[in-house]
Amino acid sequence: MLPTGSKSCFASLKLLLTGFSAMETVYSDMDTSSCDYSFTHTDDEDSRSSLHPASPASSCGKPPASPAELQQKKRRRGRARNEATVHVVKKNRRLKANDRERNRMHNLNDALDALRSVLPAFPDDTKLTKIETLRFAHNYIWALSETIRIADQRQNKSRDPPLLLSGLSCMGDAPSPGSDSCSWPSGASSSSSSPSYCNSDPGSPAAMDDFGYLQTDVVYSYRNFVPGIY
DNA sequence: TAGGCCATCTGGTCCT
DNA sequence: AGGACCAGATGGCCTA
Numbered sequence: 288m289l290p291t292g293s294k295s296c297f298a299s300l301k302l303l304l305t306g307f308s309a310m311e312t313v314y315s316d317m318d319t320s321s322c323d324y325s326f327t328h329t330d331d332e333d334s335r336s337s338l339h340p341a342s343p344a345s346s347c348g349k350p351p352a353s354p355a356e357l358q359q360k361k362r363r364r365g366r367a368r369n370e371a372t373v374h375v376v377k378k379n380r381r382l383k384a385n386d387r388e389r390n391r392m393h394n395l396n397d398a399l400d401a402l403r404s405v406l407p408a409f410p411d412d413t414k415l416t417k418i419e420t421l422r423f424a425h426n427y428i429w430a431l432s433e434t435i436r437i438a439d440q441r442q443n444k445s446r447d448p449p450l451l452l453s454g455l456s457c458m459g460d461a462p463s464p465g466s467d468s469c470s471w472p473s474g475a476s477s478s479s480s481s482p483s484y485c486n487s488d489p490g491s492p493a494a495m496d497d498f499g500y501l502q503t504d505v506v507y508s509y510r511n512f513v514p515g516i517y
Numbered sequence: 518t519a520g521g522c523c524a525t526c527t528g529g530t531c532c533t
Numbered sequence: 534a535g536g537a538c539c540a541g542a543t544g545g546c547c548t549a
Contacts (some may be wrong), residue, residue: 384527392525
């Protein structure tokens, strides 16, 4: 008995986990085609100087420079031009990298939005922050898998025990905002794994008998999957 | 006004 | 060499 949308939730996660590379490829292709690198640097000064060299012969009646001096001046001009070119190339690379980084973060945000869209929406339309979205998704998936596990257990038993969702034990004692760890039942006896972002692994969540949450709570109490909210 | 969240830039590191 | 990824820095915006 899976809440509707779980399929798309998995799909979204798959997108989150695997879709990046494909998307990035597309975006990176777009990058290079849409980038506006407005570098206006030309070697004007250099070319000007080469067009109008301060020819000693034409000025002030100074003695004409020796070939060695001319060679040295030429080398100096070449070095300056080289440094300018290197600077421009570096700046160009940096801007391209910035653009890629921006796109990368946009892709990440798009994926987070996609993830938000398949998570149960909050009645008050509060947009989850990034960290909340990830934690919510993590707990939500974990609770859904618990639901499946419990449903399987239930099928295996001849008698129908009350349908419980042990995973929702996180509901009552959600950590405070900013807390990196979630409170999980200790001394639990089930075999499922807990959300891995929890710093302290709670071991396994409690068996369904230990907690009194109905399975429908998975659907209707989803807000409690977000540690730190409410 | 302080604190949280976010976008962006940036330099470093790793990988292909 | 170039791209992806990452983490730190910075500044803007919003809210209690």
